Amino acid sequence: MTTRRRDLLLGIGVAAFAVLLLLVVIPLGVHVPKAVRAAVLSPDLWPRVIAGMLLVFGAVLALQARFGAGDEDDWQAPGFDPLAALRFLATLGLFLLYYWLVRRLGMVLASSLAILAFGLFGRTRHTLLLLATALVLPLLLWGFFYEIAGIPLPSGDWVSWP
Amino acid sequence: MNAWDAAYWAFQTIAQPEAVAALALGVVIGVIVGAIPGMSATMGVALTLPFTFSMEPLVGILLLLGVYKGGIFGGSIPAILIKTPGTPASSCTVLDGHPLAERGEAGKALEMALYASCIADVISNLALILFAAWLAAFALSFGPPEFFTLILFSLTIIAGVSGDSLTKGLISAGFGLLAATVGLDLVYGTDRFIFGQTELMAGLNFIPVLIGLFALPEILAYLRRPTEGVGKVMDLGRHHVTWREFRRCLRGIGLGSVIGVVMGAIPGIGGAPSAFLAYSEARRISPNRDRFGKGELEGVAASEAGNNGVAGATLIPLLALGVPGDVITAVILGAFMVHGLRPGPIMFQQNIILVYALFMGILLSSVFLFITGKIAIRAFRRVADIPRSILYPSVLALCVFGAYAINNTMFDVLVMFATGVLGYFMMRTGIPAAPFLIAFILGPMLEDNFRQAMLMSQGSFTIFLRSGITWFFWAATALSIGLIVRRGLGRRRRPATAGGD
Secondary structure, eight states: OOOHHHHHHHHHHHHHHHHHIIIIIHHHHBBBTTOOOOOOTTTTTHHHHHHHHHHHHHHHHHHHHSSOOOOTTTOOOOOOOHHHHHHHHHHHHHHHHHHHHHHHHOHHHHHHHHHHHHHHHHOOOHHHHHHHHHHHHHHHHHIIIIISOOOOOOOOOOOOOO | OHHHHHHHHHHHHHHHHHHHHHHHHHHHHHHHHHHHHOOOOOHHHHHHHHTTTTHHHHHHHHHHHHHHHHHHEEEEHHHHSSSSSSGGGGGGHHHHHHHHHTTOOOHHHHHHHHHHHHHHHHHHHHHHHHHHHHHHHHHHTTOOHHHHHHHHHHTTTHHSSTTTTTTHHHHHHHHHHHTTTOOEEEEOOOOESTTGGGGTTTTTHHHHHHHHHHHHHHHHHHSSSSTTTTTTTOOTTTTTHHHHHHHHHHHHHHHHHHHHHHHHHHHOHHHHHHHHHHHHHHHHOTTGGGGGSSOHHHHHHHHHHHHHHHHHHHHHHHHHSOOOHHHHHHHHHHHHHHOOOOSHHHHHHOOOOHHHHHHHHHHHHHHHHHHHHHHHHHHHGGGGGHHHHHHHHHHHHHHHHHHHHTTTTTTHHHHHHHHHHHHHHHHTTTTHHHHHHHHHHHHHHHHHHHHHHHHHHOOOOGGSSSSSSHHHHHHHHHHHHHHHHHHHOOEEEHHHHHHOO
């Protein structure tokens, strides 16, 4: 995909999102009381102004991409890489797993496992250093946040520590 | 007692070893706290406050001032090294600091951040001592319409950090403004984009959004293709700021310091908007403006001068009028009151020795900041030598701890992950993240002041023309937009001419 085509799709997408905001999300998501004294004080004024801005800028981007003066040798993005896409989805899965593990094992243990998992997923060649980091760093952070700063770090349902 | 006698006794007081030690310890604590993402200078000062209860008033207050000053500089260290600002005020330093680190010039960026911070700190302290009363009176003449026009002018910064496409910068800013509207409405207290989630009532917290937007996209990009970046060696040890480079940045440092002093004296503005405005103005006057955002040393110098210039000046309304300018000075006001002192004009009459001793201590803090900063740079610069496959998982854990610690809720961690994915999408589509952040910070201030002004005037827009200050900022905004349009047209004409040739 060229950058021009990417920007065209992006502009259309932003404009469509702005229309969705104006017609669906703002009416549903912003509660406007009946006793509003003036339109300029209404809680939905600002979101509507911003949605209008996004509509205009999205349209401008699409028009620039469609009719603007572009270079002949427009930048060509590399083709779709299924492995990279899979790895991206797996990373998002690991994020959610990390979040879930904090609730089950507590912040410190979950962080140790997360450092190990992300390090191995990142194909580290420094396994020993990774192990040491996974052990030491969460303990240091626990010491700072929990012991010194007095912030109550979450303990897990399965392991109640700290 | 005349001024010289008071100064003599103040010197005797500040020369006590415990006062000097408290100030030095405060700066060290501040730099460490500021360097940890999620631990802001505000949190550092708040956590240190209970330890000052049993101390002498001067010793306790100097400890807190040290933490404050150290914390503001400390935030620049992770901003440059791992693209994760330690404090909101240092978020602007990321724009040029991290690209410099990627080029293997992290040591240089950190040194420049330190020099700019110390110079701005000295200028800010001198301004505090010389112009306290005058600046405080000027700052008090700012009401909602003046704030609105000031913030509107500050938003023109977006053009400066939009990169190659102003339209994409404006789209990014639009999303930032939209994200800032989440939460309870200020005037009516009704829901805006909460959809039943009680955690969203207070709005999206700044720190998780900031970490998600700047740190997570890098991690996602690395994990998507772990071999990328292999071979990029961060050579840090042999790069230092040369005299020529320092001289080149002096104009930006001076400008940033002045902006920091003026914005610091205005209650409620804070370091982040000041840093962005200083950055934008430095870019505007620099012959290297095209290199801003790609690793320009002047950018680091201006943004650090902007946020450190605020540090001394925020004490102006506090000491002169007893009005705290931001959250940190509100905590420091609490420390004064715990010790039975009430800042304001009466303190200048009844406790003049203490006031002078504080001024001397504040000046001394710049020296401690320089020494501690030099040591901290050596200690932290090794971070960039860590292999990426170890560094990124460690940064992720640090981000999770930091995001959680703001409000002690895992919801903020989810917000951080969500903005991280958004930031990655923006990175892939060429939408710059900086305008999002600026709009997210300034958006609520803009809306609140607009609506307060409307409430004051019963809906009449003429209130925005009520004073010389509002006229000045309208003119500055118009001039700024005019320059942006002119530059945009010039840029468009240049390739056309080149094509014709």
